[in-house]
Amino acid sequence: MAEARPVNFGAGPSALPESVLEEACKGLFNFKGTGIGVAEISHRSKEFTSLVADLENNIRTQLGVPPTHKIIFTQGGGTGQFSAVVLNLLARHRLLHPDLSDEQRVLDYVITGSWSKKAMEEAKRLGGGSVHIAVDARKKSKDSKSYDNIPAHEDFDFSADPALIYYCENETVDGVQFSDDVQSPASFPFHLLPAGGLWPLVADYSSSFMSRKIPRIADHAVIFAGAQKNIGPAGLTILIVRQDCIVDVDAAVKLGAVPVPITMSYKTNADAGSLYNTPSTLSIYIAGLVLERSKKLGGVEYFESVNGRKAQKVYTALQEGEKKGVYRSKVKEGSGSWMNVVFDVLGDNAESRFLAGAEALGMKALKGHRSVGGIRISLYNAITEEQTDRIVAYLKHFPTQIS
Amino acid sequence: MAEARPVNFGAGPSALPESVLEEACKGLFNFKGTGIGVAEISHRSKEFTSLVADLENNIRTQLGVPPTHKIIFTQGGGTGQFSAVVLNLLARHRLLHPDLSDEQRVLDYVITGSWSKKAMEEAKRLGGGSVHIAVDARKKSKDSKSYDNIPAHEDFDFSADPALIYYCENETVDGVQFSDDVQSPASFPFHLLPAGGLWPLVADYSSSFMSRKIPRIADHAVIFAGAQKNIGPAGLTILIVRQDCIVDVDAAVKLGAVPVPITMSYKTNADAGSLYNTPSTLSIYIAGLVLERSKKLGGVEYFESVNGRKAQKVYTALQEGEKKGVYRSKVKEGSGSWMNVVFDVLGDNAESRFLAGAEALGMKALKGHRSVGGIRISLYNAITEEQTDRIVAYLKHFPTQIS
Incomplete structure (x- = not known):
């Protein structure tokens, strides 16, 4: 755990796959075998x-x-x-x-x-x-x-x-x-x-x-x-x-x-x-x-099925917490985004405790946009199902800490 | 020599210092100790x-x-x-x-x-x-x-x-x-x-x-x-x-x-x-x-003095070749750019021989802009004086190959 990068649930600029970052480093020095880096080569080459x-x-x-x-x-x-x-x-x-x-x-x-x-x-x-x-x-x-x-x-x-x-x-x-x-x-x-x-x-x-x-x-x-x-x-x-x-x-x-x-x-x-x-x-x-x-993973169809599952897991955990009076979705059922899940954590200081607890578990950038407040979980393509499972587990665990 | 990167005399996008590319790779993974890469972090962080x-x-x-x-x-x-x-x-x-x-x-x-x-x-x-x-x-x-x-x-x-x-x-x-x-x-x-x-x-x-x-x-x-x-x-x-x-x-x-x-x-x-x-x-x-x-190198004053020397060396070599009838500057004396030196290589196929010879010595992107043709040597800040000396040596050597 200590070695792993934190999970970046930010709304953008947002997470990129690690394999892409590794490849990008190579390209910075040598783009397509030219010996010239991709940031240095002519756009007309x-x-x-x-x-x-x-x-x-x-x-x-x-x-x-x-x-x-x-x-x-x-x-x-x-x-x-x-x-x-x-x-x-x-x-x-x-x-x-x-x-x-x-x-x-x-x-x-x-x-x-x-x-x-x-x-x-x-x-x-x-x-x-x-x-x-x-x-x-x-x-x-x-x-x-x-x-x-x-x-x-x-x-x-x-x-x-x-x-x-x-x-x-x-x-x-x-x-x-x-x-x-x-x-x-x-x-x-x-x-x-x-x-x-x-x-x-x-x-x-x-x-x-x-x-x-x-x-x-x-x-x-x-x-x-x-x-x-x-x-x-x-x-x-x-x-x-x-x-x-x-x-x-x-x-x-x-x-x-x-x-x-x-x-x-x-x-x-x-x-x-x-x-x-x-x-x-x-x-x-x-x-x-x-x-x-x-493309190698299966294109947009692949992400569509993964993203659908990710969103469903998060919304389900949210609804459970809503029934317990811990969370309140900011969005009407059926209109919720797959990409950005926004909700409030109810109770005094509950929001900052939620954020601090997530941070301690290596989950970052969960604060909602400054104009609406609350929590925002962004689930873009680079967020894996495993990473989603971590925030889902936390969403389920957090209410038990309160009561 | 075989291990070194080619020298990129392109007019832009253009060369970057290797130390910067190395630092950039680190930042792609972990920006300022956040554990989040610089391309992934919020611009409002x-x-x-x-x-x-x-x-x-x-x-x-x-x-x-x-x-x-x-x-x-x-x-x-x-x-x-x-x-x-x-x-x-x-x-x-x-x-x-x-x-x-x-x-x-x-x-x-x-x-x-x-x-x-x-x-x-x-x-x-x-x-x-x-x-x-x-x-x-x-x-x-x-x-x-x-x-x-x-x-x-x-x-x-x-x-x-x-x-x-x-x-x-x-x-x-x-x-x-x-x-x-x-x-x-x-x-x-x-x-x-x-x-x-x-x-x-x-x-x-x-x-x-x-x-x-x-x-x-x-x-x-x-x-x-x-x-x-x-x-x-x-x-x-x-x-x-x-x-x-x-x-x-x-x-x-x-x-x-x-x-x-x-x-x-x-x-x-x-x-x-x-x-x-x-x-x-x-x-x-x-x-x-x-x-x-x-800043560490001495700021714009440092580059001003290095760039002045670089340009002078190149223009001097060019003038010598011009006297020999090998090169022809495209620019009136006194109006020449420090950053982009443009000239023609005279004679049949001389331009492509010039380019091929430079390429063989690891010096790239010397072709002039498509609208004016000829040769263009761009001498931006990331081109060192040593790299400039290499193209200057070549500018002096090339005429001797012809005669």
Whole structure:
């Protein structure tokens, strides 16, 4: 035990497999036999460009990304994409409907937590369209002010021909996630979108990317994710973009669209094979190692089954403790995230005793996000089932210490 | 020799000191004794935020950044800043002069090579102001179309009250650099800027940052640099911004300025201590190691003296070969870069023989940029004087093989 690394249940940047870290050290000195380290080699070298191609191929194969969609690597994280999706999809809408006013150019936002709210606020900042809240989960919450649920399908209200429809698949801070079972009441209401349309559907998958299959992936216009949860270090952002959303933004600007910084233009990045400017090469390399390892383990299907079991074990232990009055889940049953489990520990000083006890057992980074408090257990791909069993045992043991 | 790593003379991403790579490997597993790796730890942990503070302090102390200026870390590289400086400084100008037309809002660009040209083109793309070419070095070149010189001071023509004045201190592709001796005819003509004014002077220092002192640093509004030349892996961008240029961009947008994506707002990043969103943590960490090492070696003064000697040795060998008709410098004498020495090897197949011979001696990545061809020797901080002596010996030996 004393020799082992602590278990890092942090919400991101988050744990990486030890075998990947070992491989990364080798690559830092000698990348693909060049004698030059991966952080030192030109991003235009054949060794590096083939790494980018392999990473793309790994994502495409494991997630089943259809040929209608391009995969783009960029920088700036999810927050950078809050702006970029708005700018690129407003440009697309402008080219399709040049004569609409900004008022008529509607951006539909599904608000289920802190991150979708932040994305919506950025759309308001940038202008060029008008924001419509398709649903606000706070209005459906227990106390009318928490993000504790995925609203029922009948509560969603989409616009007729919006420039984008935005949702965040997993809310890292609030621990709320759409179900991947399209029959579930907590699923995204795809059936409310008219069949056959090229809908401008945007999904932030930052904290669940590669943790399980993406339902109806082909129906999305843009899926984006920062790497720093399931697949690598911070600094890499992954985009899956349907080709009709890769538009000539400058042509749209001539028609009155909001100007798009060149590094945010999907077309510029796609045309350059994600090498328009120097990317975060080391982050790309480590993400490549993570996904090579995933492939060997059985791909996203493997992680889907492991992650499903991990989440079930944790939620079951939580419910047992809830019955004993020790824990209180922050999230409505059925809306809980597989990736980030958030709850309160009840009683005076109980939370700090919970954290200290976990720390003493080598389990770290369990404090909830500063905006909501409580405990957050993040169960990303690099957290093994054995490590999950350790926190589950602790969740079961902690109540017995209290009584 | 067979055991040693090859010498990487690439133009970036470029060589890193071996001692830094060794330290980085340790940090990948255990950052500051936490037992958690640096790529896995929260960017909001006290360990990581103190690393950011140390990095900032190292830059401030070694470069002598005055208290009037903030240091900001961000993503997106120099190309991201081509957009960000325009957007932030147009916002500043709008707040200072709300009633000017876009036509009257002038952006002065000093064009001395491929990168300053690209930056100017981005300003044109974004709009909101009108670009004025303060000088175009091509017009002063031997063949009227190459970037081979720093124009004479009398050729510069600055506007009266521009929104920005932009120059690129070192042109990585073309091998042209402003002199750091303000008395030199190849220096930036600071004396043409009125004394005492808070001039909106922007300098791209991407490929010379931390290689020597920055002349008249306090007179700059913004200095920016990607890390991937002298101080670390790609993915980190460093900004030095005078505080009057950190403005409320949203207030300017209300007055008609071009909207600024939130990750590009200097104020948002400065107010959040460069942690508004998750930064490229691993790149920041390695840059920190590089600058700790620099400090121990004697800081920027140390590198300034070593880099000066390195450049002099290479240019001297080049001139000798030029007299023999073997080499031809691509750059006018006095305008040559310390960081990137560019030249042609004359004669049939001579260039590929030069490259093959260097490769056989373990010297790599000497091919010039695809847009200009020829040879480029990059002499960033991580290239030692001993390694420079090896390429100098080769530069002297190669002509004897030909004759």
